[in-house]
Amino acid sequence: MSDRRPPVRTRGGLLVAVVVGLVLWFEARTVAGMFFGVTLPPVPYMLAGVVVVGALAILADVTRTSHSARS
């Protein structure tokens, strides 16, 4: 087994996380509709998803940046 190398963290992960998060958010609406009969209007729902997932992404990026600065 090789030695550990310094952390390599990339913003590519942020892009993928946002897209995967939005897909999960989108699928949650399907679950709400088909399992619980809750109708959520598509456009406001997805806009809310963009805001929530975007906020989480910014938070994750800030956390990472401050962590990198400390170390």
Place this chain on the structure above:
Amino acid sequence: MATEAGTPTFANKYPEEASIVRRAFLVAFIALGVGALAGVIQALHRTNILRIIPSADYYTVLTLHGVLLVIVFTIFFLVGVFQWAITRSLERSPPNITFTKAWLGLMSLGSVMTGAAIVSGVISEVDASADVLFTFYAPLQAHPLFYAGLVVFIVGTWLAGVDWFRTWLGWRREHPDERIPLQAFMVLTTMIMWYIATIGVAVSVLFFLLPWSLGFIDQVNPLLTRTLFWFFGHPVVYFWLLPAYLLWYTVMPKIAGGRLFSDPLARVVFVLFVLLSTPVGIHHQYMDPGIAQGFKFIAMTNTMFLLLPSLLTAFTVVASIEHGARQRGGTGLLGWLRALPWRDPAFTGMALAGLMFAAGGFSGMVNAGMNINYLVHNTLWVPGHFHLTVGTAVALTFMAGTYWLWPQLTNRRLYSRPIALAQVVLWFGGMALMSNAMHVSGLFGIPRRTAEPQYQGFDFATTFGGVSELNIQLALGGTLLFVSTLLFLSNLALSLAQPTRSGLGQQLPAALSGPEDSPRVLDNLALWSGIAVVLVVLAYALPLGSIIADSGLLGPGGTAYPAVLTPDSLAGLQAVVADPVVRALEVVA
């Protein structure tokens, strides 16, 4: 992408073989482009958003989409990857490169013949058509050119396998005590599975469909040709999938910065596919009358066993990339995910493909269950499922794998890695939209394979949205997928103009747990082939015998009921199956 100084690329080391791989990829990507165009035309047509073809031509376009993408694109890419894998893992050129070029030429000729028969369907001046879809069984009949092309194509793939087995046999003579290198093992086991699987389609085409199409026989038994098709039609799914597994097992851990977690587990997975891929095809025929329920139940049970190699793969591949992430400094229960090379389109594409494959596995379990299958059979759910498996797990892995293989095959860098990253992410998002809409539509009974499913004014009062919203999702998803395909192809085309350079070579590291940790019996290909044949005989002898006993080899189809074996049908079975076997044994004795 990190490169390793001093390591030659595949193109440096094996220039002729690299040329073969590039040619195979060229045909694959031409098929991908045309097939994707046919796909977006259908998506926009059946959702009534844009109609550029008459509905009468819908099946021609659908056949073109299916055949080009799941036969030409996938299998040409497969032979390219397998040629690369067998050559590099055995460090050995094919015994005769002219033979290698010959099978690739045969496959290309077959594809052109089949493609020409399909395209003729939209040319009114030509009296030929082949609107039989990818599932080309009776009673739909195509022009003989379609079947002849398929024969030539499949013979080409058989010869490709012969070429790879000859390469391995040559290697084994020089290394009698060594274990088969993992990539070569994967190639050989996949080809064993392919040889067994294609028996069904070869018999169907050569003895029934082609003579029927040529007018030599008046009719065929539709149930028999369906059963023979699905004898091949399910294992072909694994023929598409296993090259993707090869890339997940052997390339993805390297890109992630680590090593394959377990070589023995990878071998077990491929052996399980040899054993279990074929005796499951009847699960595509749950709704077919004329096959007893017991046979369908056996097929369902075998199909559920196939979940095992997929779950083993999920464990091994994730363990391998976690190891890679931890080598790159990743820590924590899930924190290691942040240390993965997400900017690398090859890694991200394969990872997203694997994620989608998990979802496709869940919907596949619904398809495989006899009782739940009745709910979704022949609905849009089914294309929703296989667009996650072959349409994403396979296709996206192939595209992502190309990004990694490209420098190895051409000594050129990719034109744009950011475009490549956007392309794989776009595919993931587009497929999420389209596949979701297809699955939900299927649950509401909206049929697949029709140009006119608008259901205008129809509303599902008890659920969210409605048909119009599902149609928008489907059309939007299909369009994003087409745009993603264009980005992929244009990125590769522009890469051709990149200057050649040195220093692009990469090696694949050995597994953490190597072949020495597994019993040698895993490499006994004759044993696994024998057991696989026995399992196929057990699964198919009685159903096929029953169909023939019921309605004859060329009969119009048997009675639909009873759906269980009766003393009468057993007596017929004895005449068709047991008696000839006894006579044959007597002759041998």
